[in-house]
Amino acid sequence: MNEENEFIKSLVEDAADTQPTVFDIASRSRLVILFLTVYLGLVIAVMGLRSDWYYQVTLLSYSIEMALSVILIFFAGIASVRFSVPRAIGRSPAVVLPFLVVVLGMVIWQLGGVSLNALIVSVTTPSLSYISFGVIAGAIPTASFLMWQMSQGSPTQLKFAGSLALLSASACGHFLMRIVGQAQSFADVLVWCYSPVIILTMVGLMFGQKLLKW
């Protein structure tokens, strides 16, 4: 017991010497929104919108897909910061986000009218893999930024927080490839643009434990 008291006293002494900056979730969330907005805006400004964007937005499937992507980008980004502090998952609204990813896939599949044949043709066309690389490249800055933000906190739900961060980042990549890239076929989008979102979210789930450990 005495040893514990000594130990506690040493922590108190340490606290007197070092007063860390308070991790304010509200201001961090605002910073995330600012970063995401500036990043997406910059990439679109530099790369330009796809040539047929005016036609694409008139398609219901494309509009819903883009709206869902934006929701995933911002909500998952903010949720990842909210899970950078000790807390239980409980009834957090963030648990809905993985289901939204499934909804996104269903929208592309059903509203985009993707047939099995078209899927097989797309899967067997590896030259389209540049789309996936584009999604991953578009996700890297966001993933780095979110991981950096989270590493300054003390997350206790590491897998969940890691998957949310990579979900937001991969949704960024997906959004950018769809708004800047020229892919026409929804089968190609489903195979090469949407699947990296699932894969990167899984990567976050698997490596969150290692990346965010403190």
Add this chain to the structure above:
Amino acid sequence: MSLSKINDKATLLGEAEAHQAMVLAQNGDQSHYQKLLILVESMARGYLSHRLQNASDLDDLTQEILISVHNARHTFDLKKPIFPWLYAIFNYRFQDYLRAYYRTRRNITQDMNDSDERDLATDPHLEWEYRNLGQKLLSYLVPQQRRIIEMLYVNGNSAQEVSTALNISVSNVRTTAHRAIKRIRSKVNTQHE
């Protein structure tokens, strides 16, 4: 306020008082921070005593929890209740402990026909192996940690003797030793992976 004047046996606090203590602690009030840590220690022991059989693991994990609370104190939102925040840390550290426990023990198998009867006192090769292992483990540490671990565990000095020899407080010796062991454990675990 001098720490020596602080009453070690601070009365245990309820949720509201603990919250207030954290608010004051974040403003640099040492006595309230100490009271809070004493409460955390008691809560952690209560939480872990149902889950752990081994007393030494319980002590280690309680210290881990205290360090975690200390390191994460800047993430506590003063508008939120404190107990869920604390229990989230308890859970996290306990699961981390379980993960390490099963990772290090799951591959341990003992062949009944393969008993190792070598004796450290009579087997120079075994003694050499142990010496090498000790040197390797010590090489993971920074010089100050290495010096303290050597004095405590190789030379058999007491914490008080180390404190006098190095001109640092006893609590500092214990904290450094604890961090050194944690560092070795984490390095060894990383290598096992």
